[in-house]
Amino acid sequence: MPDHSTAPVPQPVQIPERADTVGPGWQELLGRLHHQLRAMVPGYRLVDLGEKFGGLRVHVESVGDDGDATRTLITAAEAESMRTCEFCGAPGRVRTREDASRGWRKTVCDTCHGLWSAHHLMIVNGAVRGRPSEA
Structure with a gap:
């Protein structure tokens, strides 16, 4: 041993x-x-x-x-x-995609909220990843 x-x-x-x-x-x-x-x-x-x-x-x-x-x-x-955008660090607030009454909650700023709502932003292994716009 x-x-x-x-x-x-x-x-x-x-x-x-x-x-x-x-x-x-x-x-x-x-x-x-x-x-x-x-x-x-x-x-x-x-x-x-x-x-x-x-x-x-x-x-x-x-x-x-x-x-x-x-x-x-x-x-x-x-x-x-809960006051800091998880994507960029700007002032933010807890929101859902498209401010729906239910759904995944994330702290985002106004700019990142629109992109996240449209599924153009996500976080993968601590980095922001963007998806190209769908044509």
Whole structure:
């Protein structure tokens, strides 16, 4: 049986390693959150990061932290995401395609909303992809 006592301890996954799960408009916000979390809890571990109901969702584990301070930072970042276009980072709001009463919700600015509603914009692996207009 091999001796694993000298095996390197894997570093915890943190925000930069998973930032491509959301759009580029939220990257600056995620960068700030990462630096704030590292200042408080250098070894925080990212459990989940994604978009849900139009806003950013971040879940972390932090050893040695009371949780209230990290939760406050995360809550502020999630709230900011709901005012920031996920596509471009401009001021935005949670909307549906064509402002329908139901459907997929995404935080978008007015410019990106029209393109997203027409299915000309999407986010793939953290990058905005556009579809050519259909003739």
